[in-house]
Amino acid sequence: MTHRPSDDILMAYAAGNLAQGPALVVSAHLSLCSESAQRVHQFEAAGGITLDDAPVAELMSDALEKVLAQLDGESVRQIPPRGRHLADMPGGLVLPAPLQEYDIGKWRFLAPGVQWSSIGKGGTRRNRPMLLRSKPGMVLPEHTHQGVEYTLVLKGSLHDAIGDYYPGDFIMADASLEHEPSAGPDEECICLAAVDGRLQMKSRLGRLIQPLLGF
Amino acid sequence: MIRLRCICVQSGMDDFGTLTFGNFNGRWLRARRSMPKAGKTKSAIRRSFQAMTEAVNYSAKITRIAAHGDKVAFAEIFAYFAPRIKGFFMRGGMAPGQAEELAQETMLTVWRKAQLFDSTKASASTWIFTIARNLRVDAIRRERYPAAHLMEEHEPEFESSPSDDLLRVESEERVRRAMRELSSDQMNVIQLHYFDDKPHSEIARALDLPLGTVKSRLRLAMQHLRNLLGEE
The missing domain is CATH 2.60.120.10 (Jelly Rolls)
Structure with missing residues (x-):
C-alpha cells in the first residue's frame, strides 16, 4: 500500500484522540492495510506501557466488592447491531x-x-x-x-x-x-x-x- | 497524594509537570538504569525480571478468567490495574469521581470480554489500555470510538497468519525497548500530547517551555521513536 496515514495520525488514533469521523476513516483503512494495523498495534502497546507507568490512584475501599457483585449473569459478548444501509453499493x-x-x-x-x-x-x-x-x-x-x-x-x-x-x-x-x-x-x-x-x-x-x- | 496531584492539574499550577509526571519519569529512569549495559545491580535485575514475569502472569490470569471465571485471578488483576487505570484517567484531566467509576467499568469489561483476549496478539497491559481508551472516549464524547480490533468484534479483512502473530508479540517487545531508549523529556511530551490529549500550548505552560520547543521536541521524539521501531 503506497499511501498510509502518518505516524502522528496513527499515534493519535491509538491513543483515542481522533474525532469520531477521522477515527472511522482510519479504522476502515486499518481493516484494509496490515502495515498500518501493525503500526497502530505498536502504538497501542506504547499505551499499555503508559498504563503500567501511570500514577497509582487508590480506589474506594469497596470498589472491588462493588465490581465483584456485578460479575455474575452478564453475557460475555455484545455484538453491536448492524446499521441500516440505504445507499446501494x-x-x-x-x-x-x-x-x-x-x-x-x-x-x-x-x-x-x-x-x-x-x-x-x-x-x-x-x-x-x-x-x-x-x-x-x-x-x-x-x-x-x-x-x-x-x-x-x-x-x-x-x-x-x-x-x-x-x-x-x-x-x-x-x-x-x-x-x-x-x-x-x-x-x-x-x-x-x-x-x-x-x-x-x-x-x-x-x-x-x-x-x-x-x- | 493522588488527590493533591489532581488538584494541581486542575488549577494549572507550575509544578504540574514535576508532581504529575515525577513518578512516570522515575519509572523510566529506573527502567533505563535496569537495561543490560547500564551495570546491573541485583535489585535492577529483580525489577526487570519482575516486569517480565508480571506481564506474563497477567495474561495468564485473563486467560483463567476466560476459561474458569476465576474470581481470584480477577481480584489480582484488579489490585494491579484498577489503581493505574484510575491514575491514567486522572492524569488525562478526568475528575477523581468519574475516574473511579470508569476504572471500575474498565475492570468489569475486562471480566466480560476476557474470552476475546488473545495473549498471542497483545499483552495484558495493551489489551486493558484499549478497553480503558474506548471507555474514556465513550464517556467524554458520548460516542463509540470506532476502534475495536483487539476486541475482535470486527475481524480485519486480511487473514492473520501464525507468523503475523509472532511478529506482533515481537513487535510489542520492540516497542518496549524503543520507549526505554527515548529520553524522559521525549517520553514526557509523547505522553502529554497523545495519551493525555494536551494541546501544545498547555504542554508549553506545564513544562515552562516555549511553544516552538514543545513542537520540535514532539516532532523529534516521534522521529526518534519511528527510527527505533524501524520501518515495517
Whole structure:
C-alpha cells in the first residue's frame, strides 16, 4: 500500500484522540492495510506501557466488592447491531467492517456526477463521516480547508497533484492544500471521507451546497 | 497524594509537570538504569525480571478468567490495574469521581470480554489500555470510538497468519525497548500530547517551555521513536 496515514495520525488514533469521523476513516483503512494495523498495534502497546507507568490512584475501599457483585449473569459478548444501509453499493462493493454498524443514508446529489451519503448520527454534524460517489473522470468539488480532511478510497481511483490513490489508500489534506481530486477515467470512484475542523467550499456551487451538508 | 496531584492539574499550577509526571519519569529512569549495559545491580535485575514475569502472569490470569471465571485471578488483576487505570484517567484531566467509576467499568469489561483476549496478539497491559481508551472516549464524547480490533468484534479483512502473530508479540517487545531508549523529556511530551490529549500550548505552560520547543521536541521524539521501531 503506497499511501498510509502518518505516524502522528496513527499515534493519535491509538491513543483515542481522533474525532469520531477521522477515527472511522482510519479504522476502515486499518481493516484494509496490515502495515498500518501493525503500526497502530505498536502504538497501542506504547499505551499499555503508559498504563503500567501511570500514577497509582487508590480506589474506594469497596470498589472491588462493588465490581465483584456485578460479575455474575452478564453475557460475555455484545455484538453491536448492524446499521441500516440505504445507499446501494455498485459492483458488489463490500464496505470495510468498521462501517457495518453505522446507519448509511441514501445517495444524494452533491454536484454533477457526484453523490454523497451520510454515515451515522453520532458526533457533531460537521465531523460526521460520509461516503462520496463520483462518476469516472469527475472532479470532486473544490474546497479549501480550515481543518483536515481524511479520505479513504474504497473503489476506483482518485488522482490529485500529489499522487494516485487506489482502494485502501489514505489521503490527508490540510489547510495548506487546495485539494481538487478527480476520479479515474475508467471506473466510478467511491470513497469514505471525514473532516476534522471546518471545510469551506470555494466554488459558487460549493457555497450553495455547503448549508445542506452542514459544514 | 493522588488527590493533591489532581488538584494541581486542575488549577494549572507550575509544578504540574514535576508532581504529575515525577513518578512516570522515575519509572523510566529506573527502567533505563535496569537495561543490560547500564551495570546491573541485583535489585535492577529483580525489577526487570519482575516486569517480565508480571506481564506474563497477567495474561495468564485473563486467560483463567476466560476459561474458569476465576474470581481470584480477577481480584489480582484488579489490585494491579484498577489503581493505574484510575491514575491514567486522572492524569488525562478526568475528575477523581468519574475516574473511579470508569476504572471500575474498565475492570468489569475486562471480566466480560476476557474470552476475546488473545495473549498471542497483545499483552495484558495493551489489551486493558484499549478497553480503558474506548471507555474514556465513550464517556467524554458520548460516542463509540470506532476502534475495536483487539476486541475482535470486527475481524480485519486480511487473514492473520501464525507468523503475523509472532511478529506482533515481537513487535510489542520492540516497542518496549524503543520507549526505554527515548529520553524522559521525549517520553514526557509523547505522553502529554497523545495519551493525555494536551494541546501544545498547555504542554508549553506545564513544562515552562516555549511553544516552538514543545513542537520540535514532539516532532523529534516521534522521529526518534519511528527510527527505533524501524520501518515495517
